[in-house]
Amino acid sequence: MKPYLERVPASPDSSWSMLNRRLDDGIPFQWHHHPELELTLTLNSRGHRFIGDHVGSFDGIDLVLVGPNLPHTWSSSERLDPALPHVALVIWFRQEWIETITRSSVEFGAVAALVARAGAGLRFSTAAAMALADDFGRLFDLPAPQRLLAMLGILGQLAEDADAVALSSEAFAPVERDAGAERIDRVLTHIHQFYAEEIRLDDLADVAALSVSGTHRLFSRHMRTTISEYIIRLRIGDACARLSATGQPIQHIASAVGYGSLANFNRQFRRLRGMSPRDYRARFRL
Known part of the structure; x- marks a missing residue:
């Protein structure tokens, strides 16, 4: 189960990458790491998440921000609605890139603090995940400029989630x-x-x-x-x-x-x- 180095696919029209992953057979255990931060929203799936030295369960909806080079994976055991697939909506972005944005804009101070806390992984509250699920899904249909603004908006709202908890050890x-x-x-x-x-x-x-x-x-x-x-x-x-x-x-x-x-x-x-x-x-x- 060694974590392999994943090469995140580059997007031709964006400074960051995303993936709309829909699986009938479940999210497979693929223990990996990468230099990018990863924000993953999991829907219609029940199973376990592995983040660094954290092991925990998720049920139905799960929203986690994974820090750079932090080994991680999800592994699903069943779908809540058998008629629908397991869904994982994933956003990847470089720490240097987001820090350049937040350093130059005082309005993003809370986002900078969120990124600084993400090194060991953060699980956001179910309420925050449910509130942002539709916004997360709409990202995939937006043109690149609006998609960037919407993504930064999601990070800004997550920065206000007082119930977010760290997952792995420091x-x-x-x-x-x-x-x-x-x-x-x-x-x-x-x-x-x-x-x-x-x-x-x-x-x-x-x-x-x-x-x-x-x-x-x-x-x-x-x-x-x-x-x-x-x-x-x-x-x-x-x-x-x-x-x-x-x-x-x-x-x-x-x-x-x-x-x-x-x-x-x-x-x-x-x-x-x-x-x-x-x-x-x-x-x-x-």
Whole structure:
């Protein structure tokens, strides 16, 4: 279940991208990440969402803003109305692009604050999702200039949702975009690809084109955590997805996410989740 790097399709007439996804067989589990922020409205679907190290359920309507390079997926189990498809309306946009807009327009101060909070993922209230569902759907029929204004309007309304809640731990939320942004993106992509294996610090330093100590400083500045703790949380997040979505034996899961020692896996899982993997699986399924 390693999160693969998704290449978001560019739009020929827009600075951002969108997708109207309608599926009869359900939203598949596709654990992935990308540099863009993603705003996804899910309709007529019931299942589970996986955002960083968060695992939760959704039912009927779900509106989530995912931060840059945050591993995520939805996985649906059934349609609320069997006569209609599962629907996922998706918007992608670059953090640098939205920050350029918000920096130059004081009117978008609340949107800037919303984007700053989105690093670990935000789930918006059901009331906000229902209020914006029609506006979200109309985006796909608008000409490009009106579509941009409507999208910014949606972000402005979401910025006022006082009931939005963070999903993943802060360890998955980059703090800032600066001169080291491209380096941290390369490091995160490497970690996401190989976290279930042994990752040598020398290899990460080569990826970042820095010394080992410089790579540590870069990672700590952007991610507010250490490299080792980030990898642990990524592994345990993968384990949570497997425990909740599969019947794989716990020993197999521990090995698949990078733990040769079941005892060490159980210890790290209990530290982060407050219970054993077996109890987590039982409670999640309940």
